[in-house]
Amino acid sequence: MKNLWLEVVIIWWMWMDNAMKPDLRGGLEAALGRAEILGKRWQEWIHQPSSQMEPLITDQVSQSGHTRADVVFQLKHLAEAITVESLQAWVRQSWPNGFAKSSNLNESGIPDSMLICCVHAGNIPMVGLQDMLAICLAGDFYAGKLSRRDSALMQAWLEYLCYQEPKLGQKLAWSTDAAGLVHSLNRPIQAWIFTGNESTWEMIQKQFVVDASAHDTPAATLVRRAEASIAVLDDQQSPLHSSELKALAEAMLLYQGKGCRSVGLIVSSKPLSFYQHSCAMVDSMEAVIMDSNQDESPVSEERVMERGWCAANQIAHIWVDHLLIREAPDYVFEPNESLFSTIPGVVYWVQGDRSQVEKWFDDSRKAAQIQSVYSVNTREHTSQSSRNRAEPSSKSRVESKTEPLELAQRPPIHWTPDGENPLSWVLNLPSQSHES
Structure with missing residues (x-):
């Protein structure tokens, strides 16, 4: 009899609980x-x-x-x-x-x-x-x-x-x-x-x-x-393949690099000088420029001056008319300083790995500037999880923002701007x- 009353009470409680909830x-x-x-x-x-x-x-x-x-x-x-x-x-x-x-x-x-x-x-x-x-x-x-x-x-x-x-x-x-x-x-x-x-x-x-x-x-x-995004090249073992170079060029150049999902900074295990004379990298950028029919006339004077500064000071850089990739200035590593260039069409290159990106996420000003982190190694891509939300460490924040590079300009409709x-x-x- 006692168990019967207990069952009645439980059923009544469940009914009341459901009745009080919105449909x-x-x-x-x-x-x-x-x-x-x-x-x-x-x-x-x-x-x-x-x-x-x-x-x-x-x-x-x-x-x-x-x-x-x-x-x-x-x-x-x-x-x-x-x-x-x-x-x-x-x-x-x-x-x-x-x-x-x-x-x-x-x-x-x-x-x-x-x-x-x-x-x-x-x-x-x-x-x-x-x-x-x-x-x-x-x-x-x-x-x-x-x-x-x-x-x-x-x-x-x-x-x-x-x-x-x-x-x-x-x-x-x-x-x-x-x-x-x-x-x-x-x-x-x-x-x-x-x-x-x-x-x-x-x-x-x-x-x-x-x-x-x-x-x-x-x-x-x-x-x-958020201002722009970061590409982590994961090129420790071998240089990027042609398809990866094309995805990188697309991420930098489409929409003239003005989108918050556009790559404004590259992190690579290798110095920019390793790629500086790479025909494959230049060819991939020129192919994207031709495909998008970009015709910038005249070329940005600020970008031309930045290129001249790099050449005069022996700063490694790669130049095509619509884009300048250059070794990042030292202030990128300073607390509270901007990660991205204020000059349209200028992308910074940093020799490092994911641990460097994690350090930037420890700086609230820098973290707020970053829209997404792209990886060419999709096997390392980690979607946002409840664990990441429960433990907001710099590492988990990097993981939660990491996407495959090929999705940089092709996000799904459910993507999460600024997280x-x-x-x-x-x-x-x-x-x-x-x-x-």
């Missing part, structure tokens, strides 16, 4: 449905006839200064990366932590939609697409401040989505003008995603204040500040943000 399964099914819609519409849009896509590509090239080949490369990559299956996998991967506890739940047990404003950079084509998709997958309201250097394709995609999915379109707004975007909204901005220098964020945010009384800053702000999954971040926004 996350229903929420998950809704998110998977949104993933299906977005994936299908994206595939329709990206595979439109060339008569419709070519004018958009031309406008994008005119705005951004990127070559047509760079824009087409990005579109081909996104066509492969964004599918119904990849979006649904991203939803499932991001869902286990569920939503933050909130008293502001609708009848489905899901927090009411938030208005999230994204201030997008314009350094590579459609750079804000991942954030836009994350917000839509979560069922929230996307307000996009598009860069004037990257608006043609994003605007065309958003217009297509609004036309094909009017209900979803009710939660989309965008503009290249901050004040114009705010005026188009009928509710306050509740959270922000910003890509750029953290020191400029407060100034940029003021552009969105059209009401002098609206001075409160929402607590939920995701700032992306933050944007979909998980949106789903777990604090309850006060939902209620503001």
